[in-house]
Every structure is written in structure tokens, then in C-alpha cells.
Amino acid sequence: MKAVIMAGGKGTRLRPLTVHTPKPMVPLLNRPCMEYTIHLLKRHGITDIAVTLQYLPDAIRSYFGDGSRFGVSLTYFEEATPLGTAGSVKNCAEFLDDRFLVISGDTLTDIDLTEAVRFHERNGALATLILTRVETPLEFGVVMTDESGRITRFLEKPSWAEVFSDTVNTGMYVFEPEVLSYIEEDREVDFSKELFPAFLDAALPLFGHIAEGYWSDIGSLDVYRQTQADMLDGRVRVEIDAREIAPRIFLENHVRIDSSVRLEGPVYIGENVHLQAGVSVGAYSVLGSHSVICAGTRLGQSILWENSYIGQRAELTGAILGRNVSVGPCVLLGEGAVIGDRCRIGAKAVVKDGVKVWPHKEIEECANVHTSLIYGTKQSKRLFGGNGIKGLANVEITPEFVTRLAAAYAYLLKPGSKIALSACAHPFAQLLKHSVMTSLCSSGIDTIDIGISIAPVNRYAVRQFHCQGGIHIHMDESAEEKQVVIQFVDQLGLPVSRDWERKIENACWQETYVRSLHHLGYLHVEHQVQETYTRELLEQIDAALIRRRGFNLLIECEPRFLPAFLAPLFGALGVTALYGAVAEGVGRHGVDLAVRLHKNGEQFELFTDTGERLTPEQLMALQLLACRGQRRQIGLPVSAPEEMEQLARRMQVEVVRTKLSPRAMMEVSPDERFHPLFDAVFSLVCILAHLSREKQPLSQLTAQLPACHMDKTTVFCPWAWKGKVMRKMLEEHKGQQLELVDGIKVYDAHGWVLILPDTEHSHVNIISQGVTAESASTLAALFARRIAEFQSR
The missing domain is CATH 3.90.550.10 (Spore Coat Polysaccharide Biosynthesis Protein SpsA; Chain A)
Incomplete structure (x- = not known):
């Protein structure tokens, strides 16, 4: 064979x-x-x-x-x-x-x-x-x-x-x-x-x-380290071509070791290695052939390729060195530092944890290296979460980080491509936008700056100006610590595919950026995008009908941009808007309804004239009713109640069940410039038009919506256990009615349960629907208990 x-x-x-x-x-x-x-x-x-x-x-x-x-x-x-x-x-x-x-x-x-x-x-x-x-x-x-x-x-x-x-x-x-x-x-x-x-x-x-x-x-540096640790521990059956002079201490031929050297197994030492007086080699270290470790040096969990030279009293902890690397005396290499072939590290230099140094670089004496040479610091391999890249402002998401991120993105684009940029009104978001703009232009990418805006307008601008993509940055201040969210969209204005997310992540991970003075990108500033967006949105609905109704709204939103953005739209619709906190009370203002607009402009919460907040299921049902006659097909996630599908059918709208990701839902109708589930302003205006047609207050209309009994919970599950838990769940319910569009959806006589591993946190999400609220809660609790039991076996 x-x-x-x-x-x-x-x-x-x-x-x-x-x-x-x-x-x-x-x-x-x-x-x-x-x-x-x-x-x-x-x-x-x-x-x-x-x-x-x-x-x-x-x-x-x-x-x-x-x-x-x-x-x-x-x-x-x-x-x-x-x-x-x-x-x-x-x-x-x-x-x-x-x-x-x-x-x-x-x-x-x-x-x-x-x-x-x-x-x-x-x-x-x-x-x-x-x-x-x-x-x-x-x-x-x-x-x-x-x-x-x-x-x-x-x-x-x-x-x-x-x-x-x-x-x-x-x-x-x-x-x-x-x-x-x-x-x-x-x-x-x-x-x-x-x-x-x-x-x-x-x-x-x-x-x-x-x-x-x-x-x-062996696809990553961490796995590369772990694989050799597994070999030293005897976890893999391979031939180790060296003498075992003590338990798990392996030496090849012609190794010179001073009598004062301390070896802590397991270790592997290659041919013709010289360990001088006072050297300490800690567990899980691997020393390549012809390496010299000078007196007083300490090595711990470090991997050296052949012909390495380590000067006196240096300290290496969890570092990896390529071939022919020279490290001067008293150098400190931090945990996870990686040094490429033929680099020279000067005496007393410090290379911080996680820093990567490309081949043929020279680091001066006493230098303190805290970013990679020459391409930047290492970033997490998985950058994207459920809706873009998210991290703590000026801690995890910094101007330096977004500069490298934009350069990695530009590397994947053809020179001369156009990218639409926008950010919310927060000064730090605007600062990050300018960092992105500079990095893209220096990489040969043309940028269209649409200024302060929201994500739906950015998606609209991408299509309006025939861009190859778009980037929107906004601050998510719902948590105690302010976080930044960076969203990428493709040429259709849809969130980029997982394939593109991986490409961007890999470009950052590989740190392969290209910049040239021969072709710089151009910056275009567009001031009329919001007016064009508003004008086209008004063409989608019956503005005269809304004007005749004459709504009074209470709007809770960020105070710097959204009121000015909404003013022309509300003016054209004859809507009177009061801006304030919903918590102050809807009744006190005597408004028809209240809206809490999220800063990104994609989601919102709705409150009736009596002050009751619509549940997510009620809001979705209302959004479906409000887009009657505007579309023939809509994407709904597998987590949406069955009643939503029945409601859509009555309106002669075809429902396509999708994954929970925004892209999956939006790409069902990719030609639509406004999406009712991801454009809060458009959705709100459609709801106003629907209320005008029905001639009912929102509280009465809400009472007529189908009742949905849902329950949602999460169960802690370490990342390493997620795959095993899902396999066991699938095996346990073999033969039952299952749906595997996104996660595992299990049907039974009392309803259904969706088991969905979280993409960003170490837990599993459980979403259930029952014929009653009690049955939904019971189903969720049952499956939560089973997931916990799977982990204890």
C-alpha cells in the first residue's frame, strides 16, 4: 500500500x-x-x-x-x-x-x-x-x-x-x-x-x-508547545531518539553539562549542547542541537531551535526561539515570547510576554520591547463575537489595535477598493474611526467618511456608494465598563460572513500587512448620506397617513446625535417627539408610545401608551405586522416562536428559518436596503404607519398579538466541554424530532428547546417554548440540568 x-x-x-x-x-x-x-x-x-x-x-x-x-x-x-x-x-x-x-x-x-x-x-x-x-x-x-x-x-x-x-x-x-x-x-x-x-x-x-x-x-504556537510537552510526558507513542539518563530527562550525543547544572524533568537536550556552570533548565524545556547556554542562565518551559546562544544570567520563561538566535547577558524573555530566526537580543533587554519578533531583527541593549517587531502585538485568534469585535475601550480596543486591524483588513482587499466608515458620537469612537481611516488609506484603500452615524446608515452608504465594505464603530455603555463594538459589512451591506471573519482574524494573527507609498488611498467625506437615507426611507411608507394620525412620542436615546438625526424625519411625518428617560413615566407625558433607541440604531424597546414594555416576542410580532406588503420573504431565527411563522403566513410572507446571527437573517432578503429587525428607525416608522392604519392605541393592538410562552437560561460550560456536551445531547435525543440549523433544537409534545453553545462565553444558552409559561420553564430547567450532569460524568 x-x-x-x-x-x-x-x-x-x-x-x-x-x-x-x-x-x-x-x-x-x-x-x-x-x-x-x-x-x-x-x-x-x-x-x-x-x-x-x-x-x-x-x-x-x-x-x-x-x-x-x-x-x-x-x-x-x-x-x-x-x-x-x-x-x-x-x-x-x-x-x-x-x-x-x-x-x-x-x-x-x-x-x-x-x-x-x-x-x-x-x-x-x-x-x-x-x-x-x-x-x-x-x-x-x-x-x-x-x-x-x-x-x-x-x-x-x-x-x-x-x-x-x-x-x-x-x-x-x-x-x-x-x-x-x-x-x-x-x-x-x-x-x-x-x-x-x-x-x-x-x-x-x-x-x-x-x-x-x-x-x-500543530496549528498554533500554544498547540506547538503543548504537543512537545505531551511527547515528554509519554502521552504519544513516538520514537524519542535520545538517551533517558533519568526519568523523562533525554539527552542526545555529545552533550556537555557542568556539574552545577540543575535539570528538572521532563526535558530534552539535543546533540552538542553546552550547559555552563549554574544553568537551571526547568521542566518542559527543549534545547536544539549545538546550542550554548551560558553560566547562571535560567530556562523554564522554553523551546530553543538549533544553534541558539543564550548569554550569562539570562532568564527565559515559556519562550520559543528559532534557529541561530543570539540572546545577550541578563536578558529577560517573557511568557509566550517568540523570537524568529537569526535575531540578536542585546544585553539587559526585556522582551515582554506574548511579543513576537520576526527574523533578522536586532534589539538594542537595555531595550524594553512591549510590542512585536515589526508588525505589532499578538491578538487573540478569535476576534469576532456574535455581532462584530467587542472589547474594553482603550484597554482591549485601542487606537494601536484598530490601526493593525484595519491594515489586516486592507491586506485582503484589492488596491483602490472603497470602504464606508462611520462611528457613534462618542469622542473615543470618533478617534478610533480616524485611526482606521489613516490605516486604510496608507494601505491603498479609499475611504468614505460618513461622519457620526448609526450602523443601518453605514450599511445603506455601502450600497449607495458601491463600496466593497464598511466599518462602523460604536460605544456600548450598557455595562459598568465602556466597551467598543466594531462591525464589518460586505459589499451588500450585510455583516461579513464567518469566512471573511476568519480571513480578517488570520491576517491579524499572521501580522502580514502591506503598505506602500506608490499607491495611497483617498479620503472622501460625504455629508448627505443621512438625508438620502431619510428620503428613501420615507418613500417606503405612507407618510401622509402618519401625518394625519399626529403621534406624540417619548424618545430615550443618546443625546448628541440621534435627536438631530431624527428631527427631519419626524418633521416630515408630523410626529411630535419628546426626549427623555422612559423611566420618568409614559403617562406623565401623555404620549402615544415611548421608544428606547439603542445607540447603534439596530435595536429598540417599545412601551405602550399605558407604560407597559413589549416583550421581545411581542415586538417581533409587531414588526412583522408592520412590514405587511413590503416584502415577500423574511428570515427568522430558529429561536423565534412558532407563532411568528404562523403570523407571517397569514400575511403571505414566506419565512426562512435561519441561524441567530444577524447576517443569516439579513441575507434572506439581501436586496432590501432597510431591514425591519436590524434598523430601529425604519422599524419604528413602519410601526407608526401600522398603528395609523389600524386606528388603535398600541396598548390595544398589543393585547391582540399572539401569546408566546418562552424561557431563556444559561448553563456554565467550559470551552473544552462544549463539543462533548453537544455530542451527548445529540446521542440522548436520537430518534426524536430535531432541527440542526443553529445549535440543537429538540421538539416534544410540550414544545421545543434550543441548545446553543455561546460564541463568546463559557456557557451554553437554552431557549425554550412551551404551551404554557410553566412548561417552557420546566423544559429549560430539565435541559439545563442534563447539561450540568454531562459535565460531571
Whole structure:
């Protein structure tokens, strides 16, 4: 049997370590990662191996040669242009004449490949995916199988709401040669995104083998550290090519250690390493070959590649150093610091926690380095939450951060693209907007500044000026500490897709920004967007009808911008608006209704003429009624009550059940410039028109709305347990009526329950609907208890 090792990975999330090193050549315990893959194949009797190359191919060829040194035969296939996972295997077609195995050269595993091949044979499979279970499945392909092992569903890099299992694709496959006939030549084709979904659609025999054993996809610096710790702890069955001189202390040949050196296992020390007097090497440290550690230096949980030089009395804690790095005396490298190849750190310099230094940089003596060189500080890999990027003002979201964020975004756009910018009236939000503007223009992107505004107007401007996207910044002051929210929209004015969120996150993570003096972007200031928005909004409704009714409203909103923005609109509609706090009392002002407008302009709360606040379900029902005749189709989340769907049908509006994300709901009707569920001003005006038609006060109209019995609660659930909890929940309710649009929706005779892992916090959301309020509450409590029990097993 033959195998294909996919070895074309760049390892962008491992930068700066992989700037000059392809990911399969990243060392694990002083050996390239791919070497362990070759040993695994050989252990299972597979010695005839094809290797696909793309990024820095000569580094792999020069080390492994023809494979004879490792007891195997290697044949290389290089891609002139990226062909994707499936395309790269198709590129080896001339080599593959029988059943074959595909495996990644940049993962570490001891999974039993022979048992996987037996499983494939027993089931008569065309393709078998080797699966494993992981704690956090977000960065992998989640796979669901039936009792026989046949794959029933496949989700590539799901959101938490799509995590129906903790069983994921390892990127290892057993294929019959016929698989190659389904892959087009000389075209970029991906197994997970294209080929496997096509196999599912065609009902071809696609199986999943859930394997026991260790598997690590070395996709991040944290995982890179942890993988080597696992190797030192003996958690993975691999050959460690060194002497174990004491429990979990491994030394290669010709190591020189002074008698005063202190070693705390587990540690790994490569060939020709010299540890001078008084050196202390703490647990989980790995020292590459030919490194010199000078007297009095302390190392803890640090990983050094070959030819490192560490001066006297330096201190490294949790740092990673690339090849040929020189660290001067008395240097302090903080937790998580990463130093690229051939860097020089001057004496007494301090490199703070988490700082990354790209290759060939020099840090002067006594320097205090608190930001990465040269691209900026490391940011969290997951930037986006449920509705944009959110963080503490001037702590997590700073001008420096948004400058880098905008540069990363610009890197993904074509030069000369136009981006609409806006922010709320808060001075800090405006300051951030200018930082974004400067960064975009310096990256060759044209910006259209629409000034102080709200998110719906930003979305409108994107379409009005044919922009490629938009960014809106506003302050969320609902919590004790002020937070900033940054929203990105695409060329249709819709929130960017999760795919684009990942691209932006990866660009920040990789810190690959491009700026040039040859092409700078232009700044355009547009002052008439709000007037155009208001004029088109008025064309959507019967303004004369509202004028005849003559409403008096109490409006609670931010005081600096919204009153001025609303004044022309209310003037055109003959609406008298009083601005004040709803808590002062609706009755005291004698108004027809009261509105609390959220600062972002997307959501609002409504109060009747008697002062009663509408529930979210009542408000949604009223919004649906108010858009009667304006649209043929609307997206409602799976969490919306069944009564909303029935109400829409009576109005001859088609309902499409969607995920809870704003984009999912809005893209059902992408051509609409105003969305009733995400444009508070438009929705309010439509409700005024509806009240005018019905000739009833809001309190009477509310009493006629359908009754919905809902309950919502949250259950604490660590991130590492979410995938397992969802799998157990799915297994427990197998055979019942389920809906898997977003999370797991379970139906029974008393109603339904939606179990939805939170995307931003360590808990699971539970939303239920019952025939009575009591049954809704009982359902939510029952499922909350089960989720807690799953975690205690």
C-alpha cells in the first residue's frame, strides 16, 4: 500500500517561526514534524510514499532526500500553484495505482493506521475519513456518522452554534483509486469543502473511522508547545531518539553539562549542547542541537531551535526561539515570547510576554520591547463575537489595535477598493474611526467618511456608494465598563460572513500587512448620506397617513446625535417627539408610545401608551405586522416562536428559518436596503404607519398579538466541554424530532428547546417554548440540568 504525505503547508499561525521554515519541518523534540509521520507509516508497513510540496519545497527535499536514510522511498510532487488538499493528491495520480492513504506531514499522531485500513475494507468504502475526538472542534471539520460509521453530515470549521459533535476530521484518509476520477486536474480542489460534500450528495460510500490514540494538529504556537510537552510526558507513542539518563530527562550525543547544572524533568537536550556552570533548565524545556547556554542562565518551559546562544544570567520563561538566535547577558524573555530566526537580543533587554519578533531583527541593549517587531502585538485568534469585535475601550480596543486591524483588513482587499466608515458620537469612537481611516488609506484603500452615524446608515452608504465594505464603530455603555463594538459589512451591506471573519482574524494573527507609498488611498467625506437615507426611507411608507394620525412620542436615546438625526424625519411625518428617560413615566407625558433607541440604531424597546414594555416576542410580532406588503420573504431565527411563522403566513410572507446571527437573517432578503429587525428607525416608522392604519392605541393592538410562552437560561460550560456536551445531547435525543440549523433544537409534545453553545462565553444558552409559561420553564430547567450532569460524568 502507498501513502501520500501532504507537506505543502505554510504554517502561517506559527509565524514568525515558519517565515523561513515550512510547517512540516518545524522541529518537535529536535526532529522535523514530518519525520514522525514517516516513522508512523513505516511502522505500519507503508514505505512507498509520495510527498506533495508547495511552500519552500527545497527545505524538505534537502533534509529527507530519497527517504533511504529513514528506510522508505520518497517521490516528490511539487505544485506550481496551490491546488488545495484534493488537488495536490490528484497531482500525484501517476504514482497512485491502488488503494492509498493520505496523511498530513504537519500533525503528530500515533493512531493505528492498520486498523483504519481494515475498517475501510470491511465497509467497502470509497473513502474513509479517520476521525478523532477533541475538546474544542472550532478549527476542524466536525463529522457525524450513523451506527455503521457512514458519514451523515460534515461541517468544515463550524461556529459554536454548529458544533453538533466533538468528533472531527484528522485530515487522514483511506481512499480507493477511483476517488481520483472525481477530482479535476490543475484546479484548486479541497477535500472538506468540495469533494466530501459532493460524495454525500451523491450517496457514495463515505465512512468515518473514530480512532483511538493521540492526534495533534500543530496549528498554533500554544498547540506547538503543548504537543512537545505531551511527547515528554509519554502521552504519544513516538520514537524519542535520545538517551533517558533519568526519568523523562533525554539527552542526545555529545552533550556537555557542568556539574552545577540543575535539570528538572521532563526535558530534552539535543546533540552538542553546552550547559555552563549554574544553568537551571526547568521542566518542559527543549534545547536544539549545538546550542550554548551560558553560566547562571535560567530556562523554564522554553523551546530553543538549533544553534541558539543564550548569554550569562539570562532568564527565559515559556519562550520559543528559532534557529541561530543570539540572546545577550541578563536578558529577560517573557511568557509566550517568540523570537524568529537569526535575531540578536542585546544585553539587559526585556522582551515582554506574548511579543513576537520576526527574523533578522536586532534589539538594542537595555531595550524594553512591549510590542512585536515589526508588525505589532499578538491578538487573540478569535476576534469576532456574535455581532462584530467587542472589547474594553482603550484597554482591549485601542487606537494601536484598530490601526493593525484595519491594515489586516486592507491586506485582503484589492488596491483602490472603497470602504464606508462611520462611528457613534462618542469622542473615543470618533478617534478610533480616524485611526482606521489613516490605516486604510496608507494601505491603498479609499475611504468614505460618513461622519457620526448609526450602523443601518453605514450599511445603506455601502450600497449607495458601491463600496466593497464598511466599518462602523460604536460605544456600548450598557455595562459598568465602556466597551467598543466594531462591525464589518460586505459589499451588500450585510455583516461579513464567518469566512471573511476568519480571513480578517488570520491576517491579524499572521501580522502580514502591506503598505506602500506608490499607491495611497483617498479620503472622501460625504455629508448627505443621512438625508438620502431619510428620503428613501420615507418613500417606503405612507407618510401622509402618519401625518394625519399626529403621534406624540417619548424618545430615550443618546443625546448628541440621534435627536438631530431624527428631527427631519419626524418633521416630515408630523410626529411630535419628546426626549427623555422612559423611566420618568409614559403617562406623565401623555404620549402615544415611548421608544428606547439603542445607540447603534439596530435595536429598540417599545412601551405602550399605558407604560407597559413589549416583550421581545411581542415586538417581533409587531414588526412583522408592520412590514405587511413590503416584502415577500423574511428570515427568522430558529429561536423565534412558532407563532411568528404562523403570523407571517397569514400575511403571505414566506419565512426562512435561519441561524441567530444577524447576517443569516439579513441575507434572506439581501436586496432590501432597510431591514425591519436590524434598523430601529425604519422599524419604528413602519410601526407608526401600522398603528395609523389600524386606528388603535398600541396598548390595544398589543393585547391582540399572539401569546408566546418562552424561557431563556444559561448553563456554565467550559470551552473544552462544549463539543462533548453537544455530542451527548445529540446521542440522548436520537430518534426524536430535531432541527440542526443553529445549535440543537429538540421538539416534544410540550414544545421545543434550543441548545446553543455561546460564541463568546463559557456557557451554553437554552431557549425554550412551551404551551404554557410553566412548561417552557420546566423544559429549560430539565435541559439545563442534563447539561450540568454531562459535565460531571
